[in-house]
Amino acid sequence: MKIITTAQYLRTQKKLIKKHALSQKEIAGALTLFEKDPHHASLHFKKMVCKKDKNRYSIRIVNTQYRILMNVIDDDVYLVCLCDHDEYDRRNRAC
Numbered sequence: 001m002k003i004i005t006t007a008q009y010l011r012t013q014k015k016l017i018k019k020h021a022l023s024q025k026e027i028a029g030a031l032t033l034f035e036k037d038p039h040h041a042s043l044h045f046k047k048m049v050c051k052k053d054k055n056r057y058s059i060r061i062v063n064t065q066y067r068i069l070m071n072v073i074d075d076d077v078y079l080v081c082l083c084d085h086d087e088y089d090r091r092n093r094a095c
Contacts, residue, residue, distance in 0.1 A: 001035060002076050009068075009079040016082060022066055027082070030061040030068065034077075050095035056080075058088065 016022045030043065038045050044060040048069075055071045067088045071078040083091065 005079045008081055012082040026061055034059055052095055
């Protein structure tokens with residue numbers, strides 16, 4: 001599995017770290033756990049119901065309200081956005 005970060009993901013990550021909402025360690029821990037075991041119970045890895053994008057998934061950053069939205073295509077994982085649960089709900093409804 002290859003994890004690829006997008007420019008949008010890097011912008012949202014930088015913004016949340018700057019606001020001290022998340023630490024780099026928490027984000028890296030979630031991604032490391034995802035690489036080792038994508039279906040680990042604490043990640044809440046799930047497919048999003050989206051008419052526009054059939055490859056959209058999300059994972060939870062452990063013990064936080066934040067989610068990483070991603071597109072999974074074959075063996076490549078594209079990190080799309082890092083957002084709180086409210087933003088996650090908005091993106092899910094708009095899909």
